[in-house]
Amino acid sequence: MDFYELHLAGLVRRLPKVAISKNLSIASFVMMGDTELVERCAEKLTERLGDISLDALVCPEAKAIPLTHAMARIMKLNYVVIRKSVKGYMVGPLVETVRSITTTEEQTLVMDGSDVAKIRGRKVCLVDDVVSTGASLRSARQILDRAGAITVAQAAPLLEEGGHDGEGVTFLETLPVFPTEK
């Protein structure tokens, strides 16, 4: 298998290259479970966000959850997770659909009504592990708008090249994509 050597937040990781279509491979970045990487990225991203006034962090399920937790600890904030399915215990959930770079099927983004109440009228930072096409961020922002939250910042350790232009996203490094020769 072919690997891409990622240098991020002072650490080095070997990411397997995986084909996501006939013409394109991406470096598979899964920081969830990598405690050292999660905590270093949380420190660096928090530093990079600077002196910003926030009431809460928000992230989509699933891979961004540990990072968001680590950032929330540093910033002494709580956070809300936008889920990917409606659960029986939710009250009045808000629902949007999204198709991210890695997922062939359309995904559902869901915010539980009890979480809506926590962030309505509040200043939030939207956190993800990687921004590629930007579709996940866009759908998450739509939910935040519907929830009445004020999205004052967006942050992710990695911005994947060739998709979202990175405008309005605080990030640490870019991640190349790999066109496959025919």
Ligand SMILES: O=P(O)(O)OC[C@H]1O[C@H](OP(=O)(O)OP(=O)(O)O)[C@H](O)[C@@H]1O
């Ligand atoms: O900018 P985009 O094209 O939307 O892609 C980026 C999103 O895709 C990945 O999530 P994935 O869909 O793999 O979900 P998971 O975290 O639940 O595994 C990644 O963790 C981002 O959330």
